[in-house]
Amino acid sequence: MAGVAAVGILGGLAVNGIQSKSPGSRVSTVLNVLNLNDQSFQMQVALIGALAAGLLIGRTLLSVLITRKTLFFLGSKSSQLTEDLVSKFLAKDLSYIQSHSSQKVLYSLTFGVSTVTLIILGTTISLISDIFLVIFLAIGLFAVDPIVALSTFTLFGFVGIILYQLMNKRAKHLGQESAQLIIQSSNKVIEVITSYRESIVQNRRSYYADAISKDRERLANVSAEMAFMPNISKYIIEMTIIIGALGISAIQFLLQDATHAVATLTLFMAAGSRLAPAMLRIQQGALQIKGGLGTAGPTLDLIEDLKNAEKIKSDKRQIKFEYPGFIPNVSIRDITYSYPGTSGYSLKVQELDISSGSTLAIVGPSGSGKTTLVDLILGVLEIDSGEVLISGLPPKAAIQKWPGSISYVPQDVFISDGTIRENLTLGFPADSVDESDIWEAIEKAQLLEFVKAQPEKLEAQVGERGTQLSGGQRQRLGIARALLTNPKLIVLDEATSALDGNIEADFTSAISRLQGSVTVILIAHRLATIAEADSILYLDQGKVVMVGTFDQLRADIPNFEKQVTLANIKGQ
Known part of the structure; x- marks a missing residue:
C-alpha cells in the first residue's frame, strides 16, 4: 500500500514539476513528513521513486521468501501425512485392504497427498496472502481517492467473479477426470504385465496397447486444458487493465485538470499493477483449489475414512531368534x-x-x-x-x-525386484542378519544347491516378481524367508x-x-x-x-x- 501511494505521489509531483507548479496539499504533506521540502525537484523525484521501488521490490522479495518457506514446510508435512495414512491403512485387516484398488491406494498415498499439501493447502495460504493484499490496497485507495478505488475494485471484482463462475466447475471436473485416468491407465499397465502369458496366447496385447494409449491421450488433453485455463484469466485481466486505464483517463481528463487526471491515472496504473496480479492469483488459486479437490478426491476420501483409525505401533527391534515365554x-x-x-x-x-x-x-x-x-x-x-x-x-x-x-508362507509368494539376500531379509535391513542364519534357512528350504550354483550367490538378482526363478524356487525362497527367524x-x-x-x-x-x-x-x-x-x-x-x-x-x-x-x- 505504501509503495502504491509513493507511485501516486511521484506521478502528481512529476506533473506539477513539469508545469513548474507547487505540489498539491497531499503531496506537500508527504514531502514534509519525509523532510524533503527543502530538496530540489529532481532530488524529490529521485528519492520518492527510489522509495516506491524499494517498497514494491521489497514486498515481492519478502513474498518469495515466505512462499518458499511455506512450500518447504508443506513438503515436510506431506511426508508426515503419507506416513500417517500408510500406518493407519496397514493397521486395518485384510478385508479392508482388499476392498481398495492397489493403484488407487498408491495414487492416494503419493500424488494425491502432494496435491492436498502443496496445491490445495499451499494455494490456500497464497490465496489468503493475496486477499489481504487486496484489502490493504483497497484501504489505501479509498483513503486517497474513493472514486478511483470504487471504480477499480468494481471492475476487477466483477471480472474475477465472472471468470471464477465460468471455470470453477470445469476445473473440479477436470481434476476428477485426471485422477481417474491416471489410476485407470496404471491399472491396465499392471494388468497386461501381470497377465503377459495370457495376453500373448489370447492375442490381446494390441487391445491393451490401444487402451493404454487412449487413456494417456485423454489424460494429455485433460492436462493441457487444465494448464491452459489460467491463461484465459491472464489475458482477460490484461485487457481489463487496458480498458480500465482508458476509461479512467477519459473520465478524468474530461472532468478534472491535467495534474489531477495524470495523478489519478498514475495511481490507477500503480494500483492496477499490484491489484491485477493479485486478482489473477486469487482467481487462478481458486481454480487450482477446485481442480486440486477433484484430483485429490481419492486421498481426501482415504483421510476421511481413516480419521479415527489407530496407527501401527512402532517397533524398531532387530530380528530375533529366541522367544522366551512363547508357547506355540x-x-x-x-x-x-x-x-x-x-x-x-x-x-x-x-x-x-x-x-x-x-x-x-x-x-x-x-x-x-x-x-x-x-x-x-x-x-x-x-x-x-x-x-x-x-x-x-x-x-x-x-x-x-x-x-x-510366527511365520507364514502363502501359495503365491511375494518376490521383490532385488537379490536373494534382500528377499530373504524382507522387512529387515539386509545387514542386520548374520550370513550363517541366512544359509541355514536356505538349507532348510531345500534351496542350498540352487543358491550355491549362482555366480553371485546371495547377491544374485531374482528379477521383478521373481522372473529369474521357477515357481518352485520362488516358493522355496518364501519358505526360507519364513524359517529365517527360527x-x-x-x-x-x-x-x-x-x-x-x-x-x-x-x-x-x-x-x-x-x-x-x-x-x-x-x-x-x-x-x-x-x-x-x-x-x-x-x-x-x-x-x-x-x-x-x-x-x-x-x-x-x-x-x-x-x-x-x-x-x-x-x-x-
Whole structure:
C-alpha cells in the first residue's frame, strides 16, 4: 500500500514539476513528513521513486521468501501425512485392504497427498496472502481517492467473479477426470504385465496397447486444458487493465485538470499493477483449489475414512531368534466370521485346540473357508465374535510381543525386484542378519544347491516378481524367508504346491523333524503332504465337519476317502 501511494505521489509531483507548479496539499504533506521540502525537484523525484521501488521490490522479495518457506514446510508435512495414512491403512485387516484398488491406494498415498499439501493447502495460504493484499490496497485507495478505488475494485471484482463462475466447475471436473485416468491407465499397465502369458496366447496385447494409449491421450488433453485455463484469466485481466486505464483517463481528463487526471491515472496504473496480479492469483488459486479437490478426491476420501483409525505401533527391534515365554499353542472358542457384503456367517468354529509342537492340517473343498480360518488364526482378519489365542494372547498381541515367533508362507509368494539376500531379509535391513542364519534357512528350504550354483550367490538378482526363478524356487525362497527367524509356529497355505514330488517330500520330512519343538498349521490339496499330520481338520461350507487322524477321516468322510483313493495313498 505504501509503495502504491509513493507511485501516486511521484506521478502528481512529476506533473506539477513539469508545469513548474507547487505540489498539491497531499503531496506537500508527504514531502514534509519525509523532510524533503527543502530538496530540489529532481532530488524529490529521485528519492520518492527510489522509495516506491524499494517498497514494491521489497514486498515481492519478502513474498518469495515466505512462499518458499511455506512450500518447504508443506513438503515436510506431506511426508508426515503419507506416513500417517500408510500406518493407519496397514493397521486395518485384510478385508479392508482388499476392498481398495492397489493403484488407487498408491495414487492416494503419493500424488494425491502432494496435491492436498502443496496445491490445495499451499494455494490456500497464497490465496489468503493475496486477499489481504487486496484489502490493504483497497484501504489505501479509498483513503486517497474513493472514486478511483470504487471504480477499480468494481471492475476487477466483477471480472474475477465472472471468470471464477465460468471455470470453477470445469476445473473440479477436470481434476476428477485426471485422477481417474491416471489410476485407470496404471491399472491396465499392471494388468497386461501381470497377465503377459495370457495376453500373448489370447492375442490381446494390441487391445491393451490401444487402451493404454487412449487413456494417456485423454489424460494429455485433460492436462493441457487444465494448464491452459489460467491463461484465459491472464489475458482477460490484461485487457481489463487496458480498458480500465482508458476509461479512467477519459473520465478524468474530461472532468478534472491535467495534474489531477495524470495523478489519478498514475495511481490507477500503480494500483492496477499490484491489484491485477493479485486478482489473477486469487482467481487462478481458486481454480487450482477446485481442480486440486477433484484430483485429490481419492486421498481426501482415504483421510476421511481413516480419521479415527489407530496407527501401527512402532517397533524398531532387530530380528530375533529366541522367544522366551512363547508357547506355540492355539486356542479357538466360538469364532464366527462373515465376509463383507454377505448375510449370515460364512465361517463358524466352536472349539479347536492346537497343542504346542503338533501338526494340524486343514483340508476341504475349494471355497470351504480354509484360508479364511488361517487368516483369523493369524489376526489378518478380524473375527465377528469369539476368541482366538496364541500363547494365551490375541494373535496381534502375540505377534507384537514375540515378533518372528510366527511365520507364514502363502501359495503365491511375494518376490521383490532385488537379490536373494534382500528377499530373504524382507522387512529387515539386509545387514542386520548374520550370513550363517541366512544359509541355514536356505538349507532348510531345500534351496542350498540352487543358491550355491549362482555366480553371485546371495547377491544374485531374482528379477521383478521373481522372473529369474521357477515357481518352485520362488516358493522355496518364501519358505526360507519364513524359517529365517527360527519360528515356533509355522503356517503354510499351499506353500508346497509348486514343488516337485521329491523336493516336497524332502521338505515335508524336514518339517516332520521339527515336531515337538515347532507347531505347524498347513493347508494342502496334495493329500500326501498331510498324511503324517497329528490331526486333520475337515472344513465344508465354513463349518468344521470333523477333526481326526488321516485314517479316521477316511473312514468317516466319503469325499475325503474318494480323494485319497484317487491320489493312490495308503493309510497308516
